[in-house]
Amino acid sequence: PLRVFWKISVPLARPAIAAGVLVTLMETLADFGVVSLFNYSTFTTAIYSAWGDFRSIEVAAQLASLLVLVSFFLIYFERKARGKAKYYSSDVSHIKxxxxxxxxxxxxxxxxxxxxxxxxxxxxxxxxxxxxxxxxVEWSDRYFDYFASSGILTFSATALTVVIATILALPSRQKSNSKSLQLLIRFSTLGYALPGSVMAVGLLYGVQNISLISIYFGGSSINHILFGSVALLLFAYVSRFMAIAYNSTSASGEQIKPVYEQSARLLGASRFRLIKEVYLPMMTPGILAGGLLVAIDVMKELPATYLLRPFGWDTLAIRVFELSSEGLFERAAIPALMMVFFGAIIMLLFNKLDSEQY
Structure with a gap:
């Protein structure tokens, strides 16, 4: 069995192993809370310091650009290491x-x-x-605000991301025949390759440049409108986690056989009715799975939230980080436990929605 494992199982699992290693490397590269607590200098801590401490968006953007290069190098290295090898497997459900x-x-x-x-x-x-x-000692009425802020951001970002991902993932002949449309959809899911701090700095830098262009042509700055706004933070969440929702939803959509669409068309069903009565019911498991993953990621997201959040919109993740950074680990356990409780609520909610479909 050991020889079979090394000679057959491991080579067949090579694509999944490579993808798992890439995800691990990207998550490690994007981490902010752990490295900050252990006082270990990384790109993410330097980016936060450049903007949070010195208010230098230019320096933060330069550091973010370097981190983007490192991220895409890792993606390229993973693709190169995998090469052109492809692996196929037959149905093995009958094998003991x-x-x-x-x-x-x-x-x-x-x-x-x-x-x-x-x-x-x-x-x-x-x-x-x-x-x-x-x-x-730690509990106060502020925790109702932390819980409400986390809940509003989590469910708003999840709903927006899932709706957009579902629209992009719906089966369509135009999408299948258009290389440019497929490329645009691919680009819309690249945000997950960027750390949250890079996404935040990119948005801040983009808003600032738009303001400078507006002022140059006689308009006014929009910094005061978008900096520290819920809209900019939600845009960062959607851009960052679109890949998670899209991949899950798209996987369900690809399992829908073309014969269902052809039969519905022959029966005179419109595009809207086809989506409502055929596509959405069959894609529901993927939609719910993607929504669950997005909700969990948004709930615990720290770098982008820390840099873009509106004044007074502290979340449970930020409270955990602030207490831990001051060495109050025992008190940080309370918001951490609330995050576990909040995650359990999200899982129960999605499980209930999933069970109602069957």
Missing amino acids: AYYAKGLSGWLIFLFVFGVFMLSFAMPLLQILIWSAELFS
């Missing part, structure tokens, strides 16, 4: 799974159980202990 027994089985169990304990169970237990000890 291999069950590890004896020493190898126990080693696999201990490894998986150890990952579960270290990455989830033990941190959650510690958060529960700290929350119980310091709940009366």
Whole structure:
């Protein structure tokens, strides 16, 4: 079995492994909270310092440009490492799974159980202990505002992203026959390759340049309208997480056989009725899965939220970061536990919506 694993399973899983490594590298490159708490200087902390401490959008933009180059280099390297190799597999659902027994089985169990304990169970237990000890010290009415801000931003960004992703992912003959339209859709999903800090700085720099052009032609600046606005923050969320919603929704759309559209057309169904009664019901699982992933990502997003949020719109993630950066880890456990609770609500909500479809 071990030789089969290394000689067959691993090579077949190479595309998935390469994609997983790329996602891990991109998430590590984009991380802000952990590296900031450990006082480790990275591009993301330097970008935040350039804008947050020195209010220098030019320096922040230069650093963001370098980070973009690094991000696209990683994407290119992953594509190059994969090469032109393609892997195909047939239906293996009828093949009996291999069950590890004896020493190898126990080693696999201990490894998986150890990952579960270290990455989830033990941190959650510690958060529960700290929350119980310091709940009366940290809790105040401000947490209702934190929860409301997180909820409004999460559900607004999720709804916008899912609606746009669904429109882009709907099966269409025009989309299938138009290379330019496919390219535009591809470009609209590239935001996930950019760290949140880069996305925020890019938007700030773009708004500033638009204001300068407007002033040059005799108009007025729009900085005071868009800087620190919910609209700019939601635009950053949609641009950043469009790929997640689109990939999930598109995967469901690609499973719809063309014969369904042809049958509906023969029966005289309009485009609107075809979308309402055929496409949307069959794409619902992908839409809900994409919405769930977007909601979780928006809820815990920190760099873009920290740089673009309106005054007074502190979220639970920002509260966790602020308390942790001051060394108050025990008190930070309370907003962290609320984030876990908020994530559980989101999952239950999407599970309920999914169960109502069947």
